[in-house]
Amino acid sequence: EAGVTQFPSHSVIEKGQTVTLRCDPISGHDNLYWYRRVMGKEIKFLLHFVKESKQDESGMPNNRFLAERTGGTYSTLKVQPAELEDSGVYFCASSQEPPWPGGTDTQYFGPGTRLTVL
Amino acid sequence: AQSVTQLGSHVSVSEGALVLLRCNYSSSVPPYLFWYVQYPNQGLQLLLKYTSAATLVKGINGFEAEFKKSETSFHLTKPSAHMSDAAEYFCAVGYGNKLVFGAGTILRVKS
Numbered sequence: 001e002a003g004v005t006q007f008p009s010h011s012v013i014e015k016g017q018t019v020t021l022r023c024d025p026i027s028g029h030d031n032l033y034w035y036r037r038v039m040g041k042e043i044k045f046l047l048h049f050v051k052e053s054k055q056d057e058s059g060m061p062n063n064r065f066l067a068e069r070t071g072g073t074y075s076t077l078k079v080q081p082a083e084l085e086d087s088g089v090y091f092c093a094s095s096q097e098p099p100w101p102g103g104t105d106t107q108y109f110g111p112g113t114r115l116t117v118l
Numbered sequence: 119a120q121s122v123t124q125l126g127s128h129v130s131v132s133e134g135a136l137v138l139l140r141c142n143y144s145s146s147v148p149p150y151l152f153w154y155v156q157y158p159n160q161g162l163q164l165l166l167k168y169t170s171a172a173t174l175v176k177g178i179n180g181f182e183a184e185f186k187k188s189e190t191s192f193h194l195t196k197p198s199a200h201m202s203d204a205a206e207y208f209c210a211v212g213y214g215n216k217l218v219f220g221a222g223t224i225l226r227v228k229s
């Protein structure tokens with residue numbers, strides 16, 4: 001079974017440009033999550049999809065970030081326009097069931113996309 | 119609010135020595151706790167998770183962690199380090215529909 005995949009693995013862009021990150025979750029996983037790790041900091045939650053619906057986007061930094069999940073399959077995270085502080089590693093994760101409350105399903109992570117904004 | 123503190127951003131051990139990575143959490147509800155590992159150029163991989171079934175949790179690759187409510191700790195241990203254990207380790211607490219992570223500990227194994 002294929003794991004969570006992310007594309008690209010690395011992206012280097014200039015400040016003010018637009019970048020789109022893609023995540024393909026494990027097949028059959030309704031829950032999809034985006035996290036971000038800024039250099040030297042903790043990995044932080046950005047948002048959670050259940051199928052194609054945004055369940056929780058409380059971690060999104062600002063309105064320059066737009067996440068979509070077309071048809072409840074893959075997801076994209078667009079940053080427009082990118083700023084220097086957006087640099088970091090963006091992780092995607094998926095799970096079959098919501099982990100809490102009640103369930104204890106594991107979130108499976110992809111390898112991440114390293115974004116560098118110059 | 120939930121939070122996680124990992125003591126020591128870098129830990130160095132000799133091959134064959136005990137590995138101890140420390141994690142303390144803050145949670146207003148009974149916690150679900152996780153340890154993940156990230157090997158170079160790979161994604162986060164689940165090592166083990168605590169979900170209140172047993173306080174001593176065994177994970178993959180010989181790792182285990184003990185949940186101690188009185189100490190609000192969930193330290194990760196392995197009796198004998200192997201070179202292949204060199205990686206970054208993350209402790210996390212489940213909070214609603216999200217994971218709250220510690221800052222990570224980089225484990226170095228010396229030959």
